[in-house]
Amino acid sequence: MTDPLSILASTTVIPPNPSAPASPRRRHHHRPSSSAAAATTTTKPKPKHKSKPFTSTSPLLSTVRWDNRESLRYYAELASKLAEDGRFEDFLMIAESVVVSGLKGREFVGLLNAKAVSSGITRVLNDGKVKSVVEVILSGFRKLAIDPIQLFDGVAMEALKRECYRVLKFGEVEQIVSFMDILHGFQFPIRELVEPSDIIKLCISKRKPTAAIRYARIFPHVQILICTIILEFGKKGNLVSALIAFEASKQSLGCPNMHVYRTIIDVCGLCGNYLKSRTIYEELLACKVIPNTHVFNSLMNVNACDLNYTLNIYKKMQKLGVTKDIASYNILLKSCCLAANVDLAQDIYREVQCLESKGALKLDVFTYSTMIKVFADAKMWKPALEIKEDMLSAGVTPNTVTWSSLISACANAGLVEKALKLFDEMLQDGGKPNTQCFNNLLHACVEACQYDRAFRLFQSWKRSNTAKDVVAELTSQTCTTSRPFGLSDSCQSQLTMKVPFRPTTSTYNILMKACGTDYYHAKSLMDEMKTLGLSPNHISWSILIDICGSGCFAVQILRSMREAGIQPDVVTYTTAVKVCVERKDVKLAFSLFAEMKKYQIRPNLVTYNTLLRARRRYGSLQEVQQCLAVYQDMRKAGYKPNDHYLKQLIEEWCEGVIQDSSHDTGRFTSHRTDFGPHSLLLEKVAEHLQESNAESLSIDLQGLTKVEARIVVLAVLRMIKEKYTTGDSIKDDMLIILSVQELGAPVANDEIGVKEAVIKLLQCDLGLQVLSGGSRIGNNKKSDTENPIGPNLKLEEVLKRSGLPPQLESPTRRPVVLQRLKITKDSLHHWLQRKMAATIN
Structure with missing residues (x-):
């Protein structure tokens, strides 16, 4: 800001003599006399220094009598001229000095040349200095109680609009929102300056949820704009920004707004995070706020994939007394459709029909259409046609x-x-x-x-x-x-x-299925799809793999799929595994399964069942271990398979140990149906055949039936036999744990039966020498009726599996007895030699 004297000296206006009467010839602008001009040119310029505030005590204006209207008019014209030249700092300096005088200051504002000031504002805006106009000039106007709207004519307003759009075009979100906020404070028509939807779109694209909410607060219909902002973020799949906008809206709206809560729940569904919608719902309940019907409907709709949860929400509506409309029942039917629960859908449909007969509800086209889809997905075409007749009878088109x-x-x-x-x-x-x-x-x-x-x-x-x-x-x-x-x-x-x-991608997928086994026809359809601008999806590639008829070809298609930018999913891999299994390329099938795990693709139930049925029989320990590993992985994933088929294969593999025996090995085949639905057989077999337990010759038969115990023992013996053929020698005795009981406790009949069956198997069928006995443990004493416990048996693990405490130091604790069988390493060695000799002969 320059010195006031310099300002006046640099202008073409000479201030009048406040004490002299105004001459009628000198109204506004005066050209300086020759002496005045000479004085102006001969005066040495003052050194530059920091200007002082331009107030009523300023050097030049300190003696001005503001009650003289001519003087007030003169300085109003001077300020207008400065503004017209774009020198708003000087304009504000003069205006500030005049306005502080009170009433005369308001008169001064009225004497300003609005057209000149507006012209100056337009000049500044045309120079691209919109920030100076909005943040400096308008702020100065506010300080001086000047209404800026009166100083903006149509030309200035157009210039302001043009500059605001320029800022918008360059994506300066924070700046344009700040401008709109300031202009709104001055009562500018911000809707006419920039279209609100354009600013909201910019905030969405730039991921600026806080700025979007701050802009929405300007308008009276703030809740509608907030819902729009949250929904637009949801359509972009940006749940994080939508949640930030949702949290910011709470401060703007104060109390919970049902429209906003419904929108954020819908957005959770759009973004595929239905669990987050449940959290938001629980937060609403924690605030002691009862959601309305629309919020409950949105919550059920987002969670329609979980029928149990949807039914719980429906019951919650009943408990809270929230009115259920036809949309509530339509969503329940949708959930039943997704869960393929036809019976429950029919019950709900009959309930809605009953309510309609009482005049409480009116079935709409969505009710009938959803019910028809329930039957359509279940391949029940007759009930679907009956629903159509109900629909026509009700007058619904x-x-x-x-x-x-x-x-x-x-x-x-x-x-x-x-x-x-x-x-x-x-x-x-x-x-x-x-x-x-x-x-x-x-x-x-x-x-x-x-x-x-x-x-x-x-x-x-x-x-x-x-x-x-x-x-x-x-x-x-x-x-x-x-x-x-x-x-x-x-x-x-x-x-x-x-x-x-x-034609859509689905159209071509159906046609590819119609190709049967003609791979090249299906491939040509996929190429035609691409020429139409359609992108083959996972289903397209899966169909092509299913048709190819070769495991190696399937692998090549998977590679081509990745090159096309589509990562194979579980369905694609499962299809490839099925092709390999059908072509009896089991090794490649398990290789694809390992590749799935490598890419962190979770197998589904079909994948596991396809692999477990890949072999008709097992020929080696490695194959058994491989299938048992798949079985264990399947159980850990939460699937409950029908493992009867796998148990039969394991049994046949185990029975191979005594296939050279002269005894009737088929005597136990009638007991194969003795497997319980939750038997420990496969877990026990897998545990004893793991690579980590390969050196251990301890077998734990606790909790098994006679048939299951037989298979576990045979499985371990077969593992020992296969390792012996590869050069591994027998180093320890084999110990078989039958039970762990407290001293004096009665022995169950099942345990006696297991013991007799195992002894008969080992002695009669296999010709092994079996030593029977037990170990008494407790009170820091250990006695053995036969031999001490072998080095491979971990007593703590046995006690843990039996449910008994591992700590035995307490003198009051009753001792336990370990019922076990032992096969010496010499007996095992002789048995293996006989087996090898029989194989050679």
């Missing part, structure tokens, strides 16, 4: 989704003719078929193995533009009349509508 679901119900059952008839009825009813309807017709042909008909249908779409031509093509083999299904003339005109058909 089916929409495109309804007709599509009806066609799908028949298509899933392979009823091509009924699907075509429904398509015809839709056209007569004035319905407009979409691509999904046509895809369902294709699917019907594929399910009925009418592959040629599916391709004719597809070709008719490419040749025809009307639904009439399509139906005529479809019915050419089944109808001899020129009118498909005997349509009337009035209906014929409706069939000339344009078919809104655009």
Whole structure:
């Protein structure tokens, strides 16, 4: 800011004499006299120094009498001229000195030349200094109680609008929001300056949720804008920013707003994080706030994939007395559909019908359509058609989704003719078929193995533009009349509508299934899909793998899939594993399974079952260990398989130990059905055949039945035999733990039966020498009726498995008895030599 004297000296205006009367000739601007000009030019310039505030005590204006209107007018004109030249710092200095005088200051503001000031503002804006105008000039106006709106004419407003859009274009989010906030404080029409949706879009694209909420606070309909902001973040899949905006909105709105809560719950569903929606709901309950019907509906809809949770929310609505509308029941039906629970869906449907008969609710097209889809997915086409009759009786007109679901119900059952008839009825009813309807017709042909008909249908779409031509093509083999299904003339005109058909990826996937085993035809369809701008998805690649018919070819397709930028998922890998198993390339199948684990792709139930059924019999210890590892991984993943098939294979592999015996090895085959649903057999076998336990010759048979104990013992003996053939010698005795009991406790009959069965197996069937005995342990004393416990037996582990405490130091604790069998290493060595000799002979 410059010195006031310098300001006046540099202008073309000479201040009047305040004591002299104003001359009528000198009204506004005066050209200086020659003496004044000479004085101005001959005066030495003052050294530059820091300017002082321009107040009523400033050097030049200290003697001015502000009650003289002519003087007030003069300085108003001077300030206007400074503003017109863009010198707003000087303008504000003069204005500040005048305005502090009180009433005369308001009169001074009224004397300002608004057009000149506006022209100066326009000049500054055209120079790209919008920040100076908004943050400096307008702030100065506020300090001086000057209304800036009066100093902005149309030209200045357009310049301001243009500069605001320039800031918006360069993506300066914080700056444009700050400008809008300041301008709103001055009562500027910010809606006319920048479209609000443009600023919100910028905030969304730049991931600035806090700035977006700050901008929304400017408007009276702040809650609507907040919902829009949260929803837009959700559509972008940006749940983090949506949650930040949600938290920021709490400060703006004060009390919980049901519209905002419903929106954030919907966004959790859009982003696939239904668990977060539950947390938000629980937070709302913690605030002692009862959600309304719409919030409950959104919560159920987002969690529709979990039928149990959805039902719990429904019961919570009942408990809290929240009114349930038809949308609540529609969402329940949707959840039943996703869970494939047809019985519960029927119960809910009957309940809604009952409520409708009482006048409490009115079923809508979504209710009927959802119920039809429930039956369609279950391949129950007759009940689906019955729902259509209920719908028509209630006076509800089916929409495109309804007709599509009806066609799908028949298509899933392979009823091509009924699907075509429904398509015809839709056209007569004035319905407009979409691509999904046509895809369902294709699917019907594929399910009925009418592959040629599916391709004719597809070709008719490419040749025809009307639904009439399509139906005529479809019915050419089944109808001899020129009118498909005997349509009337009035209906014929409706069939000339344009078919809104655009092939989708799903369309080509269905056609690829129709290729059967023709790999090259399916590959050409995939190439055609790409030429139309469609991207093959995981289903496309999985179908191609299923058709290829070779494990090595399947691996090549997986590689091509990755090169195309699509990472194989569990379905794709499972399909490749199935192809390998069908071609008896078991080694490659297990290799693909290992590759899945490498890429952290979790196998599903189909993957595990396909691998466990890959072999018809086991030939080596490694194969058994491999399948048992898959089985254990399956159990850890939470799956409960039907392991009867695997147990039979393990039993056959174990029985191979005594296949050279002269005894009847089939005597135990009748006991194979003795496996319980939760038996420990496979866990025990897997435990004893693990690589980490390969050196241990201790067998724990606790909790097993006679048949299971036999298989575990045979499994360990087979492992010993295979290792012996590779050069591993027997170093220790084999110990078999039968039970661990407290001294004096009765022996169960099952344990006696297991002991007898194992002794008979070892002595009679295999010719091994068996020593029977027990170890008494307790009170810091140890006695053995036969031999001391071998080095391979960890007593603490045995006690832990038996449920007994491992610490034995207490003198009051009763001793325990370890019931066990022992096979000496010499007996095992002689048995192995006999087996080897029999094999050679």
